[in-house]
Amino acid sequence: MATKGKPRLASTADAAAPSQDDIGVEARVVAGILLNAALEKRNGLDEALSQPPARALAPVDRAFARAVAMAALRRLGEIDQILDRRLQKSPPEAVRTLMRIALAQTLVLETPAFAAVSTAVKLAERDPKTRPYKNLVNAVLRGVGRDGPGLTTAESNLPDWIAARWKAAYGETALVGLALAAREEPATDLSLKPGVDPAAVARLLDVKAGETALDMCAAPGGKTLQLAAAGASVVALDRSAARLKRLKQNLERTGLTAEVVAVPAEDWADVRTFDAVLLDAPCTATGTFRRNPEVLRATRPAEIAKLADVQHRLLDAAAARVKPGGRLVYCTCSLEREEGETQIIAFLRRNPAFRTTPADPAALGAPPEALTPEGWLRILPSMWAEKGGLDGFFAARLERVS
Structure with missing residues (x-):
């Protein structure tokens, strides 16, 4: 964030540049835009970052705006609990956004209260829709600063329907752990830590040199590169030709080879079968909420059912590609059982030629408790919190009986 008293170097073309106070205000405007975009739809925050209001900010101010929006997303339930205790009736959404952004700064990012409150009032005053509420904004925010936020619950940051699902699936204790994990920003090197x-x-x-392998949903390509590096002859499929460009570039950069085909995996007309098939299936990605808190707000119950149907079809297509004695790995970064355990239970009933081969958590850097009684892996983001935590994940390793 730009700081008062340290103006940018100016040129003759920059004579009408905004003051540092104005830049701070605009960064908070963008934070509100990002927050609302994330609440409206999946990938909304990233899309909003590429639009003119965000792009017009200097990189440091754009980073600040994103940090504020992400803090507000992670603590949205608690912030609304604090506000609702001080509001006799709910104000217009634009007014609530101003106060959400201000409290995210003071309560999460430890921005000085006078700065956050002053800017929020200034923003309220400059918009005709929020101007009548500027005194309310000032009173509520100063009241929180004076009296403190009061008691809040981490579970309130989870949408009610998701909290109910996770409690039913994993129990009350696990739900509390998941809610606490949802509060925290993960380390920037999360993928490099054990996990x-x-x-x-x-x-x-467990691909060996000389074996054949199929990566059914390959983009952006990390899995394909690992399989190729192990010495396998790899075919990489993905429905998105645009996303496969990055895979091809990485193959060229690393000197590895793979056959890359832009086609939906279930529509691939080739009749080959493989020693090893990997299906990292499209999913709701609710297990990634630490890095992507917006997924919890963007996901809808109907989307789980829709994606479960896609996963069902992809699993059957994957089964047809496995040689006798070959292996199939199915995985998703979702915490929803319909996209994990339930899929494999139903698959094994449909396909008696397959059986579970117990996975080894240590081979993936996963905690021992991630291994289920069935031999699958169910990783919760609350596991190994002392080591930085993990993304939520499900994986099953299956073998086609010869």
């Missing part, structure tokens, strides 16, 4: 990422699951296939 699982979409590329690491390729190790579950």
Whole structure:
């Protein structure tokens, strides 16, 4: 964030540049835009970052705006609990956004209260829709600063329907752990710490040199590179030709080879079968909420059912590609059982030629408690909190009986 008293170097073309106070205000405007975009739809925050209001900011101010929006997303339930205790009736959404952004700064990012409150009032005053509420904004925010936020619950940061699902699936204690994990910003090197990422699951296939391997949803390509590096002859499929460009570039950069085909995996007409098949299936990605807190707000119950149907079809297509004696790994970065355990239970009933081969958590850097009684891996973001935490994940390793 630009600081008062340290103006940018100016040129003759910059004579009408905004003051540092104005830049601070604009960064908070963008923070509100990013927050609302994230609440409206999946990937909304990233899309808003590429639009003119955000792009017009200097990089440091754009980073500040994103940090504020992410803090507000992670603590949204608690922030609203604090506000609702001080509001006799809910104000217009634009007014609530101003106060959410201000409290995210003071309560999470430890911005000085006078700066956050002053800017919020200034923003309220300059918009005709929020101007009548500027005194309310001032009173509420100063009241929180004077009296403190009061008691809040981490579970309130989870949408009610998701909290109910996770409590039913994993129990009350696990729900509390997940809610506490949702509060925290993960380390920037999360994927380098002990844990699982979409590329690491390729190790579950235990591919040997000279074997054939199929990566069914390959982009952006980390899994394909691991399989190729192990010496396998790899075919990489993905429905997005644009996303496969990055995979091809990485293959060229690393000197590895793979056959890359832009086609939906279930529509691929080739009749080949493989020693090893990897299906990192499209999913709701609710297990990534530490890095992507917006997924919890963007996901809808109907989306879980829709994606579960896609996963069902992809699993059957994957089964048809496995040689007798070959392996199939299915994984998702979702915490929803319909996208993990339930999929594999139903698959094994449909496909008696397959059986579970117990996974080794240590091979993936996962904690021992991630191994389920069935031999699958179910990783919760609350596991290994003392080591920086993990993304939520499900993986199953299956074998086609000869």
